[in-house]
Amino acid sequence: MPKPRVLRRWAVNFAFTLPFLIFYGIFILFPVVQAVLMSFFNWDLLGSTxxxxxxxxxxxxxxxxGLVxxxxSMWLVRLLCLVCGVYVAVKAVRERDLNSGRILLIVTLIAAAIILGIHPGDGGSWSDPRFWNAMKNTAIFTLVSTPIIAGLGLIYALLLQRGGRASSFYRAALFVPYVLPVSVATLIWGYMxxxxxGIVARFTEYMGWGTISWLSDPQWAMTAIVVTTVWWTVGFNLILFGAGLQDIDPTLYEAASLDGANSFQKFVNITLPGLRHATVLVLVTQIIASFQIFGQVNIMTAGGPGGTTDVLVRYIYQTGFRDTQLGYASAMSLVLFVLMVFISLIQFLISRQRSR
Incomplete structure (x- = not known):
């Protein structure tokens, strides 16, 4: 039986954590449970149904x-998934490191290569084609924006690590857009x-490319959303990578220089392994944020033109609050939640196994 002193310490600790547990239960746990229950109902926003x-x-x-x-169907994406799955499997076998994270990633890529071949045949259709269009646009935005934002954040961090008189100014200039609300960032780029x-239209005319209707042209609307998001959020990843670079022991670079290593070899063998945890953090946060994109699309294009920028969170919002179908909106929210948790779990397992 625990001693009175131990019980007293447990009681004090519990008393300090109780306010957090109450707020967590009310604002996090209860809404999640409520959403799960609502997804099994035809639940009207007004409560009439x-x-x-x-x-x-x-x-x-x-x-x-009529699904076949x-x-x-989507052969290029499926081929890419299959090639990536084979590459991960071969690399794991060569390194004799077939851990749970890699197994889950291989199974996911192969399953995606198979499942993406399912589509409506002649005379068939999806029950909710807008859901699949929004999911496709969200996936495209995530696959395009995440590598660009993470890559630019790493490049900027490496350049600013060298120091110099203007390094603090450039670091602040790159981070300031992230402080802006999404409404301000999108209005700035909407005007440009x-x-x-807009200044971009002036530039394209000067270069002889003509006038491009960035936000009303189906070919360029998603590009405009990606560019706006990159400008708005790259500063946050710059700070994360910069903090990761500060944790790398400088003596490792000195020892590598004495061994005759060039800059590329130092980057591959010292910098990248040292940034493993920062990279996982950046990728997880960026993928989650990309799947939750809403403000940029809602303000700049309203999902248009012709649904080419319609994303899943905006569709969920309209289904729940405009069409008052909270049950169906909750079901879509849970599918999005499970997808993000699954992707984060794969990255976490791979990172944990490598750190060992």
Whole structure:
């Protein structure tokens, strides 16, 4: 039986953590449980309809009529998934490091290569085609923006690590956009991309490329969203990578120089391994933020033109608050939540195994 002194210490610790537990339960745990329950109901926002429908929301979201599997459907994306899966498997076998994270990643890539071949055949259709369009646009935005933002953050951090009189100024200048609200950042770029008076339009005309309607042209609308997001958020990753670079022991670079290593060899063998934890943090936070994109699209393009920039969070928002279908919106939110947790779990497992 614990001693009275130990019980007293436990009671004090619990008393200090109780306010956090209360707020966590009210504002985090309860909404999640409520969303799970609502996803099994035909739940109206006004509360007039609360009908149990089981898995109907999920079958409507993910199902369709006349679905077939075709080897040529999205063949490039599926081939990329298959090649990446084979590469990870071969590398794991060569390094004799087939850990749980790599196994999960290999299975996921192969499963994605198979599942992405399913599509509506002749005369068939998805039950909710807008969901799949929004999911596709969200995935495209994530796959395009995440490497650019993470890569630029690393490059800027490496350049500013060298120091100099203006390094503090450039670091602050790159980080300041991240402090701005999304409404301000999008309004700035909306004005710059204006085809009649924006500075980008003036530049394209000067270069002889003509006037580009960035936000109303289906070919360029998503590009405008990506550029705005990169400018707005790259400063945050710069700070994370900069902090990671500060943790690398400088004597490692000195020893490598004595051994005759060049700059590229130092970067590959010292800098990248030293930034492993920072890289995982950047990728996880960036992927989660990219899947949750809403403000840029809602303000700059409103999902247009023709649904080319319609993203999942905006569709969830409109379904729940405009169409008052909270049950279906909750089901889509849970699918998005599970997807983000799954991706984060893969990255976490791989990072943990490597750190060992």
């Amino acid at each position: 609360r009908e149990w429908i089981g898995l109907e929301n999920y079958t409507h979201m993910l199902g369709g009529t 599997w075709d080897a040529t 991309l204006n085809p009649s008076r």
